[in-house]
Amino acid sequence: xxxxxxxxxxxxxxxxxxxxxxxxITLVGVTGGIVFGSLIAVARLSPNRLxxxxxxxxxxxxxxxxxxLVIFWVFFLVPWAIGWVTRSGRPVAVGASLxxxxxxxLFEAAYYAEIVRAGFRSIAPGQYxxxxxxxxxxxxxxxxxxxxxxxxxxxxxxxxQTIVLFQDTSLVYVISATDLLGAAxxxxxxDGRLVEMYLTVGIIYFVLCYAASQFVKELQGRLAYGVR
Amino acid sequence: MxxxxxxxxxxxxxxxxxxxxxxxxxxxxALGAWTxxxxxGTLVGVTRTLPKGxxxxxxRVYVEVFRNIPLLVQMFFWYFILPELxxxxxxxxxKQMDPPWxxxxxxxxxxxxxxxxxxxxxxxxxxQALPQGQIQAANALGFSRANMYRLILLPQAFRIILPxxxxxxxxxxxxxxxxxxxxxxxxxxxxxxxxxNTFRTFEAFGVVTMVYLVIALIAWQxxxxxxxxxxxxxLAGGSxxx
Numbered sequence: 001x002x003x004x005x006x007x008x009x010x011x012x013x014x015x016x017x018x019x020x021x022x023x024x025i026t027l028v029g030v031t032g033g034i035v036f037g038s039l040i041a042v043a044r045l046s047p048n049r050l051x052x053x054x055x056x057x058x059x060x061x062x063x064x065x066x067x068x069l070v071i072f073w074v075f076f077l078v079p080w081a082i083g084w085v086t087r088s089g090r091p092v093a094v095g096a097s098l099x100x101x102x103x104x105x106l107f108e109a110a111y112y113a114e115i116v117r118a119g120f121r122s123i124a125p126g127q128y129x130x131x132x133x134x135x136x137x138x139x140x141x142x143x144x145x146x147x148x149x150x151x152x153x154x155x156x157x158x159x160x161q162t163i164v165l166f167q168d169t170s171l172v173y174v175i176s177a178t179d180l181l182g183a184a185x186x187x188x189x190x191d192g193r194l195v196e197m198y199l200t201v202g203i204i205y206f207v208l209c210y211a212a213s214q215f216v217k218e219l220q221g222r223l224a225y226g227v228r
Numbered sequence: 229m230x231x232x233x234x235x236x237x238x239x240x241x242x243x244x245x246x247x248x249x250x251x252x253x254x255x256x257x258a259l260g261a262w263t264x265x266x267x268x269g270t271l272v273g274v275t276r277t278l279p280k281g282x283x284x285x286x287x288r289v290y291v292e293v294f295r296n297i298p299l300l301v302q303m304f305f306w307y308f309i310l311p312e313l314x315x316x317x318x319x320x321x322x323k324q325m326d327p328p329w330x331x332x333x334x335x336x337x338x339x340x341x342x343x344x345x346x347x348x349x350x351x352x353x354x355x356q357a358l359p360q361g362q363i364q365a366a367n368a369l370g371f372s373r374a375n376m377y378r379l380i381l382l383p384q385a386f387r388i389i390l391p392x393x394x395x396x397x398x399x400x401x402x403x404x405x406x407x408x409x410x411x412x413x414x415x416x417x418x419x420x421x422x423x424x425n426t427f428r429t430f431e432a433f434g435v436v437t438m439v440y441l442v443i444a445l446i447a448w449q450x451x452x453x454x455x456x457x458x459x460x461x462x463l464a465g466g467s468x469x470x
Contacts, residue, residue, distance in 0.1 A: 064398075064440055065444075069405060072433060073437075076433070167296075167298035170301060173409060198304050202297050202301050205298055
């Protein structure tokens, strides 16, 4: 089997377009996931059972089922949900990208929530007492004192999870979206160039993830030196 | 949930049978791949702690390659690409395997080797967490290197990494769902098929979601029991883990 380099070169612009969508999913997933996940983490730490129990249940549910299953759930249910909210009585068609963004925020939030919660638990209890002593409201204590420290403590883990998220975006293949892998698949099937296309995306994923993980390792070393 | 007891369109049984068959493939794939992953992962993890030579480097390349490429892309590699790169005759043998083996075998190898890279990193971390005195004592007592790993270092390292291994064990059941992309009708694919046949989305995906929850619970219980049975009172942190 000969590998045809010109086929790869011809496909490159389309692959880059796919890569851009992959990056978009990652960015939305990280941002939404960390915001939503932090709220869940705070909820899990609440002394009020009515708040902490649903948050815990959500995290355990999401962490027990495969991402592909969540993609299917959202793919089939979001049209119904929108139909119900707008009282149109029938499912409303939504684009694949909206489905995907919603899925990744919902799913990754559970994982980010656990990481942020670990961050909160790594903060010395004196910080909580100091906030009380200074008369900070709960909200201000979290925003100005606790959250920044929690995030800093778990930054390397957050970034590692983001690399995992970046790899997981390839699973949108199951609803035929055109991310990096989706773009490669479409060309591979059109031109009968499976080997070239999949090897190329494999190398692209590897280079990006390897570079990112080396960066995280570097950062970890630097943080471990500076903190406490 | 009446859906489960309705006959399937092929007339051969009920939807419950489809779910059970999907569950069977999910469990066999997960447990088979877990066995491969433990063996390969331990070997690679050990090579990474060896003092010098080519082996630690090979171990590092293995881990980096398998960790930095998405599982789905690896799945496609074993399923679509490997038969093309092999000698024609061997490639044909692979391509002509009967379903579901034609997709089960590549999925098994793929998931096993993928998980092995992650276990290797944990084994390495466990080995490196042991005090140097253990190695020195083993050397002083005249243990060969193989016996030192087998009898002294690995048993302790595995006790240290059991909690993270639990996590990995629960992940492998979820990762089996990726095999649906190469045509294995495991649990998630079953849900999709039932949905396509009945349009009863809630029930089809609801049942399968429940099954995954039960699997996660049982997997956790198993590992928890192993953890308790293996724990040594003398090993620091070995006792009373939540």
